[in-house]
Amino acid sequence: MPSSAFAATPYPVQGSPDNHLWLQCWRERRTAFHQSVVNPQLCRFWPTLELAYGSRVFVPLCGKSLDMIWLAQQGHEVIGVELSTVAVRAFFQENGLKAVKRRVGKFVLWRSGKLSILCGDYFALTPADVGLFDTVYDRAALTALPETIRGLYVAHLQRLMPKIVQVFLLTIEDAADTADLSAAMGIDTEINTLYSAEFAITLAYVESVFEDNSAAPEQPTRAEYKVYRLTSK
Numbered sequence: 001m002p003s004s005a006f007a008a009t010p011y012p013v014q015g016s017p018d019n020h021l022w023l024q025c026w027r028e029r030r031t032a033f034h035q036s037v038v039n040p041q042l043c044r045f046w047p048t049l050e051l052a053y054g055s056r057v058f059v060p061l062c063g064k065s066l067d068m069i070w071l072a073q074q075g076h077e078v079i080g081v082e083l084s085t086v087a088v089r090a091f092f093q094e095n096g097l098k099a100v101k102r103r104v105g106k107f108v109l110w111r112s113g114k115l116s117i118l119c120g121d122y123f124a125l126t127p128a129d130v131g132l133f134d135t136v137y138d139r140a141a142l143t144a145l146p147e148t149i150r151g152l153y154v155a156h157l158q159r160l161m162p163k164i165v166q167v168f169l170l171t172i173e174d175a176a177d178t179a180d181l182s183a184a185m186g187i188d189t190e191i192n193t194l195y196s197a198e199f200a201i202t203l204a205y206v207e208s209v210f211e212d213n214s215a216a217p218e219q220p221t222r223a224e225y226k227v228y229r230l231t232s233k
């Protein structure tokens with residue numbers, strides 16, 4: 001997965017500097033980030049948002065996530081954005097969905113029933129392309145981008161957003177120190193820095209998990225799974 005460091009990039013971004021790496025990942029089927037089941041934290045905590053049936057959910061950097069299928073099954077209209085045509089085609093094909101395609105601005109919109117994906121660069125999206133939405137679902141979107149561009153991701157999200165929106169944000173963070181359970185993790189600080197000016201932030205859930213480490217089996221790695229609810233002020 002791309003994880004390069006970049007100098008601060010001025011806005012507007014002419015494509016994230018990692019774009020070619022993501023396109024290559026999809027071409028070469030290096031997609032370990034893709035989950036073969038619906039995210040358990042999504043199923044567990046999404047209902048706490050108490051959204052109206054039929055409300056519209058924006059899924060930035062959506063890949064071919066099965067979470068979109070689940071969201072549509074809950075009655076939502078889903079609008080994703082994804083850079084790679086390989087990913088978008090796979091999403092519809094692998095789920096047995098026949099998509100209709102049409103051009104929208106700089107994007108190709110793929111649509112089947114309640115599920116739509118705009119294929120192209122998130123940073124090129126305009127509010128007219130994406131339309132109105134009530135909620136943002138972010139799993140491995142913000143954190144997929146180089147740290148130097150995450151502020152631009154949030155600033156762009158705010159340009160796209162109607163006034164009142166909730167963001168449902170899932171993060172996974174690897175601990176630097178597996179022994180010390182209280183060892184500081186940096187993601188809270190980053191979420192605060194990026195979102196606190198415009199959003200009230202609630203950390204709804206934290207789970208600390210030890211995971212197998214094939215490089216050093218006697219030293220499992222520790223990861224923290226977090227669920228944040230952000231509500232526009």
Ligand SMILES: C[S@@+](CC[C@H](N)C(=O)[O-])C[C@H]1O[C@@H](n2cnc3c(N)ncnc32)[C@H](O)[C@@H]1O
Pocket residue numbers: 015016019022023026033034035060061062063064065081082083084087120121122123139140141144
């Ligand atoms: C870590 S993956 C997560 C995918 C999905 N959210 C999931 O949970 O499986 C990040 C995705 O963002 C896409 N991506 C990266 N940069 C993008 C950009 N600038 N515009 C649109 N999609 C982008 C990549 O192609 C990749 O599918």
